[in-house]
Every structure is written in structure tokens, then in C-alpha cells.
């Protein structure tokens with residue numbers, strides 16, 4: 001394992017922080033920005049210093065928007081990232097209010113089970129979703145952010161009056177709500193999922209679960225010109241895994257020269273580890289199966305591979321094409337269902353970055369832990385098994401198949417590959433090249449360790465013998 005490269009901050013160069021969550025992340029992992037979240041928290045804590053008249057006549061618009069977004073996410077209608085992007089695009093909020101809104105939505109979702117436990121003794125019967133969302137958000141502020149209790153009560157009672165719930169109930173609950181016990185990170189996800197994390201990371205599990213409650217930083221794959229340009233604009237590059245850097249932007253990513261010139265690509269270091277798992281790809285023909293929005297395809301094309309990306313959804317190809325164009329790269333696209341045989345020439349390098357439950361991305365997608373079921377894991381594993389069989393047919397003799405999922409469940413990782421190897425004795429697992437991120441062994445592959453904003457991915461590298 002190679003240690004991440006730490007980059008000291010450069011005090012005095014940073015420009016005012018951009019709190020609005022970035023809307024330019026074509027990757028499925030859509031990180032919000034850690035520094036933004038921090039300043040949002042500071043803002044939340046300092047709310048009680050506002051003048052009395054302006055404080056409680058209208059609830060802060062960030063809180064109203066947060067609760068509306070939470071209602072749609074908790075209803076299961078949408079994921080937090082697109083709901084928030086959509087809401088912030090339509091609402092005209094001051095920068096710091098947009099930051100507060102982002103922090104409240106993600107924070108409430110990250111801590112939701114803990115907040116539910118605190119609220120449970122105070123609520124009888126069914127609580128309407130709007131009221132539940134409001135109470136969760138307010139409880140997050142009171143118990144986790146440490147916003148002064150009187151400010152929480154006044155803000156959210158005022159908000160309740162606008163149609164979110166009975167002010168008397170909100171007032172009574174928020175005055176009394178207190179922590180049900182010490183905050184154990186395990187209490188912030190369902191017991192069975194905490195068990196999967198314990199099985200995956202053993203003694204590191206408590207540290208990992210605590211880390212998943214932190215704000216998600218922004219990671220960018222940068223060319224040297226991109227690094228120079230961002231630093232010149234006052235952004236801070238903090239920590240690096242190879243060319244993937246943790247960045248605090250001085251302005252929205254889409255407005256940076258690094259993005260418009262194609263020198264920057266959002267990608268989690270664990271996502272990049274799947275690309276690294278393929279080893280040297282320069283001059284190789286490569287199949288990127290389940291290629292989605294083509295983030296890994298782009299990174300592979302940048303390394304000199306001739307990439308054909310296959311996905312079932314044509315819309316994803318459009319997004320991928322546009323993104324590749326921005327990066328000055330090219331790939332072929334094939335729209336096809338990978339659960340059945342495909343009329344494509346086998347390749348010497350194949351990546352199957354399979355659809356999965358996303359259980360390794362709880363920092364950036366905290367709502368997943370509120371929705372995930374055993375049944376969903378079983379269904380994902382069955383789909384992955386079928387896609388692995390197709391991937392086997394598309395791997396040339398002597399070639400390499402890399403299988404990856406952004407999930408830490410055993411069924412989707414080591415068990416899926418174990419069953420595959422039983423069905424396909426012509427494949428054997430082999431050692432992975434240096435992935436740069438921290439990993440732990442997991443059956444025939446490895447798991448990346450989700451600390452400091454790195455996602456949890458299972459990755460296996462399989463060689464076809466004959």
C-alpha cells in the first residue's frame with residue numbers, strides 16, 4: 001500500500017468558500033464538499049446571534065428547503081444528490097444558506113437512525129412524513145450540530161406553521177428531545193449492515209463506521225495543468241492518491257478552468273482503484289462493461305487503452321460522450337443488456353464495474369442505509385452473477401477480467417466471485433497491482449477501506465487461463 005500524499009493547506013491563498021453543492025459530477029458517486037459542510041455547521045451554530053425580529057418571523061429558507069428535500073428522499077422518491085441539486089437550482093439561496101441546506105440534508109440522513117431513536121419515546125402513532133422530516137432535521141441540529149435549543153425550537157416551530165406540522169407538537173417534542181444514549185456509530189445503520197461492515201473490516205470497523213458520518217470531500221483526478229490551475233485560483237489540494245486529489249474548491253467546479261479545459265474529473269480514489277486494478281492498459285483493447293456515465297472509461301482512455309463501453313441505458317452513453325469530449329478523449333459505445341450473451345469480440349482487458357447496492361458509498365449516499373434490504377442484496381448478487389458470466393465470454397484467453405462493486409456486502413463481493421470461479425474453472429484470481437488506497441483482503445479479492453472519504457469497493461482481478 002502506498003501512503004496518501006498529504007498537502008499542507010496554504011493559508012492566505014484561499015478565496016471565500018463556495019458552499020453550494022457542486023452540480024457537475026457525472027460520476028454515480030456525487031460527493032458534497034467537506035469544507036463546505038464545515039462552514040455550514042459554523043453557520044448553523046451562529047444562527048442565534050441574528051437580531052430577534054428577523055430570527056423567528058420566517059424560518060431560515062435553508063431549513064425549509066432542507067425539510068422539503070428530506071421529505072422526497074425519505075419517501076423513497078429520489079436520492080439526496082439529485083433532489084438537492086434540483087432544489088438548489090430552482091431556489092435562489094444565498095451561498096451560505098445553500099451550504100447549510102446541504103449540510104442539514106446529508107447530516108440528517110447520515111444520523112437518521114440515531115435521531116429516530118431519540119424521537120421515538122416522544123411520538124405516538126403514525127407521524128406524517130412532512131412532520132417526521134422536520135423533526136429529524138431539527139433533532140440533528142439540536143443533538144449533533146449543537147445549535148442552541150431555543151433557536152432550534154423557534155426556527156422549526158415557525159417552519160411547522162408553513163404546513164409541515166402542528167406547531168404545538170413540534171414545540172413540545174423539540175423542547176424535550178434528548179439523546180437516547182451515547183452516540184455509537186453502529187447505531188446509525190441497521191444492525192445487519194453494521195454486521196457486514198464488521199465482517200469486512202474487523203477491528204477497523206468502528207473507525208470506518210464513525211468515518212461514514214463525516215461530510216464527503218470532493219475528489220478530482222487532475223492533470224498537472226489542472227493542479228496548477230486550481231491552486232492558482234485559490235483552491236486547496238489537500239491529500240492525494242496518485243493523481244486523485246482531495247480538493248477544497250474556491251468556486252464551483254464547472255466554473256473552474258481545470259474543469260472546462262478537461263484537466264479535472266471527479267472520481268473517488270476507490271473508483272480509480274478499479275482502473276488501477278487493470279494494470280498497464282496502454283495499447284490494449286478494453287471492454288468497460290456496465291460503463292454507465294463512463295468515468296472509468298475516461299480514465300482508461302486517458303491511460304492509452306482503446307475502450308468500448310457497454311451499458312443498457314442509452315442516456316448514459318450520451319452523458320459519457322459529452323464528458324469524454326470535454327476531457328479530449330474518445331471511446332466506443334454499445335447499448336446492450338449484459339445479462340445475456342453479446343456479439344462482441346473478446347478483449348484482452350475487461351472491466352465489469354457491476355450495478356450494486358452501493359453499500360460502500362454511505363458517506364456520499366447516506367439514504368442507501370435507510371432503504372437497503374436483504375432482498376435487494378440478493379437481487380443485486382443474482383444480477384452480478386449473470387453479468388459475470390457474460391464478462392467471462394468477453395474475456396480473451398490469457399486476458400484479465402476485473403470485477404468491481406461499490407458495495408461491502410459479502411454476497412456482492414467475495415461470494416459472487418467465489419461462485420463465479422466454481423462455474424468458470426478457466427479463471428483464477430491473481431494478485432492486484434498497487435491500488436494506492438488502503439485495502440483489506442476479501443476472499444479472492446480486496447476491499448478498499450472507506451476512511452477519509454474513500455469509498456468501500458470490492459475488487460477482484462481474474463486471469464483467464466484458456
Ligand SMILES: C[S@@+](CC[C@H](N)C(=O)[O-])C[C@H]1O[C@@H](n2cnc3c(N)ncnc32)[C@H](O)[C@@H]1O
Nearest residue numbers: 290291292293294295296311312337338353355
Ligand atoms: C456502477 S454503475 C457503472 C459506473 C461506471 N462504470 C462508471 O465508472 O461511470 C452500473 C451500471 O450498470 C448498468 N446496468 C445495470 N444493469 C445492466 C444490464 N443488465 N446490462 C447492462 N448494463 C446494466 C447501469 O445502467 C449502470 O450504468
